[in-house]
Structures are given as structure tokens and as C-alpha cells.
């Protein structure tokens with residue numbers, strides 16, 4: 001698959017959002033988009049994430065032909081979806097497919113914040129569910145990289161009903177004897193945390209990732225009394241909600257070790 | 268679109284149907300301070316109710332009721348969020364916003380009911396789950412996520428009724444059921460209209476418009492095929508006549524139990540999965 005990054009003329013310098021250091025864009029890729037000065041993990045597009053995660057050339061997209069849906073006829077929503085598609089080159093806020101990682105056949109989902117905040121409506125719920133079903137049919141471990149502002153407001157109750165659907169699909173994968181690794185990246189919130197994100201057999205978070213049950217906009221508009229430190233990977237890790245808190249540089253090796261463990265002797 | 272908010276032919280004609288048309292008004296009704304809460308219904312329709320408490324992990328949660336009782340002599344389990352009536356009660360019940368221990372208690376009692384083949388009734392009435400620091404520190408996301416996963420594995424009939432506010436993840440955490448009903452003047456959605464308005468239009472005074480476009484009323488949900496029916500309320504709303512509201516609720520519960528009681532557990536679980544798997548699929 002052609003990565004849309006190829007079409008975008010790279011800026012020479014990129015500023016670290018955390019320490020404001022100017023970083024040489026060409027070196028950023030080899031640093032996995034981690035600031036060499038302060039260690040800040042920059043947010044990745046799904047294409048960048050693919051590049052640093054799977055064995056080169058092994059990714060095949062699935063369910064890429066699902067149409068955009070607007071179940072409620074919500075004002076201004078369809079134009080927003082069309083625009084998000086054009087901007088991200090993705091068919092919706094999650095990219096799903098099959099790939100190899102350290103030689104293992106896997107099912108993979110990657111969420112992208114750039115597509116309406118990575119929010120989950122019917123299409124995202126359906127793609128996650130179909131990925132789990134494909135993993136069951138093809139005996140693949142599932143890995144999901146989460147990045148989401150939560151459920152998609154514009155789909156209201158239809159969006160809410162994606163939570164039980166995806167949670168149920170994860171349950172079926174587990175009962176089929178297959179592992180599910182959830183990787184929480186910056187940021188993961190709301191309806192995604194309260195469904196598949198926190199149901200991993202192993203839950204990994206990237207250092208510094210923001211996360212929590214209440215979405216940041218909801219916290220803001222309801223003037224909720226919540227310390228910012230609470231909505232972090234570090235807080236969730238300290239309270240036993242996450243197995244591993246890792247630097248991006250160690251993530252691929254960790255996934256390889258886990259897949260080796262799960263798949264040893266399973267052909 | 269405006270006519271679509273009239274209750275559909277999914278339930279018996281409602282005596283109050285013609286009185287309230289506006290979704291925002293419906294939201295106010297769902298939050299009415301005198302609206303019957305879970306225990307008001309339990310005390311009227313469930314015989315010999317024994318409330319159970321605690322999640323066996325951390326503590327109890329007054330915002331979530333779980334217990335055992337009989338509905339017309341059939342043993343059942345009842346789960347439901349509980350709001351408080353007085354200021355002190357409201358605090359004690361945490362405004363109906365359950366914490367992780369509430370969801371885990373609910374799951375414990377649902378699994379107990381499943382072991383003994385007893386149907387489960389869940390009454391949903393929450394503005395949302397508690398999402399403050401204590402709840403985060405004990406895994407509110409995991410608790411709600413795990414409940415949804417596990418509810419697909421209950422080999423007994425599960426019936427859910429929204430009796431007030433169906434607030435987002437807090438609601439669906441006890442809402443994975445074979446039959447889903449909403450009372451006439453209730454709402455069910457992914458975000459409060461006030462928050463939706465503030466986020467979308469940066470203007471919380473647009474709540475009325477948000478309530479409308481979000482299509483969160485019972486008739487909206489029925490038209491969208493997301494629920495199985497609307498339970499009518501007494502004229503003017505459930506708070507006008509608790510006895511009548513309880514009777515109307517009980518009638519629908521008995522009807523649903525009769526429909527589900529002879530279906531084998533394995534088949535029920537399969538049907539429940541299919542229901543949620545296909546829900547809202549574009550045709």
C-alpha cells in the first residue's frame with residue numbers, strides 16, 4: 001500500500017510539543033518520532049505506526065471498502081466524514097488488516113486521531129468486530145493500537161452500541177483461544193477505554209500517553225474536578241490497570257516476545 | 268423528522284403520548300426530581316426482595332442496587348442504578364453515578380443468577396458512570412468493559428429497561444440484554460445534550476437543539492431499531508402515579524419473560540450476540 005506520507009513534502013524541522021526543541025525531521029523517523037531531547041512520544045499517523053511495527057511489506061488492509069455512514073442524519077456530519085477521508089487517506093478512524101510481526105501472522109487495528117478525533121461510530125465498531133472475527137477464522141492473535149477521543153457524538157446511541165459489540169467480539173476471540181494485545185497510545189479515552197482498550201489479555205501503554213474514562217472535552221465543558229495527572233498512562237499503570245508502560249523504542253521487541261510466547265508450538 | 272418523535276407502534280398506545288413532543292422536555296422528565304427510581308419500582312413489583320451488597324474486591328456502591336426477589340413468583344435478579352431523593356441521599360447514592368465496585372457487584376450478582384438459571388432484570392437510570400479520581404484508580408473503564416463482555420455469556424434471559432437517564436457507558440455497563448425497553452419519557456445516548464452542545468457549538472444553551480439532533484428519546488431509539496419497545500407511562504409522566512407506572516413496567520417485564528423463558532441458555536447467548544452484532548447495520 002502506498003503511504004500517503006509519500007505525497008506530503010516533509011518540513012525540514014518539527015517542533016517538540018513538550019519541550020519546544022526544533023528537531024530535524026529526517027532524524028525523527030529513525031528516532032521513532034520520539035524527541036531526542038526530552039523523550040516526548042509524538043502522536044503517529046497509522047502509516048507511521050505501521051512502518052515501525054510490522055515486518056516490511058506484510059500489511060494487507062481489510063474492510064477498506066466500508067462506506068461512510070450517518071445513521072442519524074446528524075447536521076454537518078457527512079461533509080465532516082468526507083473531509084476526514086480526504087485528509088487522512090483512511091476509510092474511517094481505524095485501519096484494520098493482516099500482517100506479520102516478527103514472522104507471526106497477526107490481525108492488526110490502528111486508530112488515527114486525525115480522523116474525527118479517532119472517535120468510534122458504527123464503522124469503527126464494525127471494523128474492530130470484523131477484525132476479531134477474521135482473527136478467529138484465520139487463527140491470528142489480535143493487536144490493537146488505540147488512539148481515540150471516545151465514542152462519536154454524531155452517532156449518539158448507535159455509537160454507544162459499538163461498545164458492547166466490540167467488547168463482545170473481544171470476548172469471543174478469547175474463548176476461541178486466541179490472544180489479544182491492546183496498546184494504548186496518546187490519547188485513549190471514553191467509549192474506547194470502556195470497551196476494547198481495557199480488555200486486552202495484555203495491556204501495554206506508551207509512556208506519557210493521556211487516557212481516561214471521561215473524554216478531555218467532557219471534562220472541560222462539565223468543569224469536572226479531575227487532576228490532569230489522573231488521566232495518564234502512568235496513573236493507570238500505578239493502579240494496576242496496565243501491564244506494561246514502555247518507551248516506543250522497546251515496543252516492537254516486546255510485542256515479538258509476547259507473540260513468541262503465545263504462539264510457541266501453535267504452528 | 269418532527270413527527271418521528273411520536274411513540275411508534277412498538278408498544279401499547281400510551282395515555283400520555285400526546286402530551287410531550289419535545290426531546291429536551293423529555294430529558295427534563297427523565298431527570299424529574301420526583302421520578303420513580305429503581306427501588307420505587309422494586310418495592311412495588313418485586314416480592315421478597317433481598318438486596319445483596321459489595322463487590323468482594325473493594326466495597327459496596329450505593330449508586331448500584333443488586334438483589335434477588337420474585338416477580339409473580341418467578342425467581343429473578345434485579346440490578347439497577349439508584350438515585351437519592353434528599354440532598355443527603357443524593358450524595359450517598361452519588362447521584363446515580365456508579366463506581367467500579369457498583370459494576371463489579373452487578374456482575375457478581377448477574378453471574379450468581381446465571382448459575383441458578385434465574386432471569387435478570389436491569390433498570391437503567393444514570394447520568395453516567397462516576398469518572399473521578401477514585402473511580403479511575405479502581406478501573407472504571409475496565410469494570411464497564413468487562414461487564415459488557417461478560418453479559419454476552421449469561422445463559423439466562425436478560426431484560427433491560429431505561430427508567431430515567433440512559434447515560435452513556437454508565438448505562439450500557441448493565442445494558443447488554445435480550446430485550447431492551449425504554450419508558451416513554453426517558454433518554455438513552457452517548458453524551459448528555461448539554462455537553463454535546465458545549466462541545467459541538469461551544470454553547471450549552473443549545474442543549475435543546477442537541478437533544479433533538481442526537482435523537483435520544485424512546486421513540487427515536489425505537490424508530491432506529493435500537494430498542495425492542497416503549498413502555499408507556501401514566502398521563503403526565505411516571506412521577507404522577509408511581510403505582511400505575513410500576514404496573515405498566517411489570518406488564519412488559521412479564522410479557523418479555525414469557526417470551527424468553529423457554530429458550531435454552533446457549534441459544535439465548537447466541538441470539539443476544541446476533542442482536543448486538545447486527546444492531547444499526549446500514550441496510
Ligand SMILES: [Zn+2]
Nearest residue numbers: 016019035038
Ligand atoms: Zn521534547
